[in-house]
Every structure is written in structure tokens, then in C-alpha cells.
Amino acid sequence: MEEPKKIPRDWEPDILAFACHYCAFAAADLAGVMRLSYAPNVKIIRLPCTGKLDYIYVLRAFEQGVDGVFCAG
Numbered sequence: 001m002e003e004p005k006k007i008p009r010d011w012e013p014d015i016l017a018f019a020c021h022y023c024a025f026a027a028a029d030l031a032g033v034m035r036l037s038y039a040p041n042v043k044i045i046r047l048p049c050t051g052k053l054d055y056i057y058v059l060r061a062f063e064q065g066v067d068g069v070f071c072a073g
Helices: 024-033 055-063
Strands: 015-020 042-047 068-072
Touching: 015 024, 015 055, 024 042, 055 068
Parallel strands: 015 042, 015 068
Antiparallel strands: none
16 A cells, blocks of 8 residues: 655645635735735636636636635625
């Protein structure tokens, strides 16, 4: 039986966030205006509405190597 791979201490996951323009993205934008910071490994994609997010984009993100997907609306 193989021993599990160890994760380096400095490893940060790449996160892709799909954010609703009127709700979640507005909150992220307000955080920027207030000069609050969030991790640089989180990339935000603004959508008109996360209710219209097609699952194929989530799957494609994982195919491209993203470690996690966050959908907020």
C-alpha cells in the first residue's frame, strides 16, 4: 500500500469564485473599497446571476487545474 503524498506547508489552493453581480460581487467590490484584502489565490468571475451558472463551467475549471470552486449569489 502506498503512503499518502504530503502537502507542502506553503501550498495554497487555487480557488475560482463565481459571484453574482448584484449580491456576492457587490460584497467583494465593497471589500476592495474598504481596502480589505483576501487571498491572492482566489480569482473572482462576475456573473449576471449565479442561478444561470452552467455546471460545465465548474467542471471545466477543475479540468484546467483549479483546486476548488466557490459559487456565491
